[in-house]
Amino acid sequence: MTFFLKRGIMSTMKPTISYTDLFWSFFKINLVTFGGGFVIMPIIKKTFVERKGLLDEAEMIDMIALAQSIPGVMAINTSMLVGHKLKGVKGALVAMIGGFLPPLIVLSVISFFYVAFQTNPIILAMLRGMRGAVTAVLFVSSYSMLKSVLKADVPFALTMMISAFLIGWLTDLSVAYLMLGAGTIGYFYYTHLRPEVKA
Numbered sequence: 001m002t003f004f005l006k007r008g009i010m011s012t013m014k015p016t017i018s019y020t021d022l023f024w025s026f027f028k029i030n031l032v033t034f035g036g037g038f039v040i041m042p043i044i045k046k047t048f049v050e051r052k053g054l055l056d057e058a059e060m061i062d063m064i065a066l067a068q069s070i071p072g073v074m075a076i077n078t079s080m081l082v083g084h085k086l087k088g089v090k091g092a093l094v095a096m097i098g099g100f101l102p103p104l105i106v107l108s109v110i111s112f113f114y115v116a117f118q119t120n121p122i123i124l125a126m127l128r129g130m131r132g133a134v135t136a137v138l139f140v141s142s143y144s145m146l147k148s149v150l151k152a153d154v155p156f157a158l159t160m161m162i163s164a165f166l167i168g169w170l171t172d173l174s175v176a177y178l179m180l181g182a183g184t185i186g187y188f189y190y191t192h193l194r195p196e197v198k199a
Contacts, residue, residue, distance in 0.1 A: 015053050017086055019094050026079050026098035039134055040075045042141045054086055057148045069179040076100055156189060
């Protein structure tokens with residue numbers, strides 16, 4: 001009886017991750033990812049939500065929104081937020097180090113050969129090819145986030161997305177103000193107008 005009880009408890013426990021695995025996960029992700037913060041999002045999601053089962057989609061979307069809203073590089077911000085969620089302050093530091101080391105190493109190497117890279121037709125052709133792949137990854141990332149966001153409150157989510165898109169496209173309003181405004185509207189909506197709806 002005790003054996004089956006222990007197995008039942010263990011089966012309901014959420015998976016955990018070691019500091020070493022956390023470091024190498026972000027090191028490998030940032031080592032092979034080109035294109036910036038939004039390109040890295042689907043890879044982080046696939047790693048920590050789908051493969052390792054350490055986070056759910058709602059948590060990942062919240063972290064992406066928060067990472068976009070605070071100053072700094074989005075990929076590093078997201079790495080730190082994931083690390084903090086999984087392993088606390090130490091986890092945030094480990095994830096941050098694992099996240100910024102690959103770009104630091106790669107950029108340090110490139111800086112020594114920058115002139116050669118800048119004029120090398122092979123390198124330039126490779127970079128042009130990467131642009132198309134990066135655009136495709138951005139579309140995939142956007143579609144994945146769209147499906148997750150629309151699970152909660154479709155009318156409100158669509159209104160916020162369309163409004164933010166139009167304001168960002170038609171005006172020069174800073175993204176910081178746009179995110180702050182969206183966050184304020186979301187707070188009042190889910191705490192005063194529709195508190196019964198799960199955000």
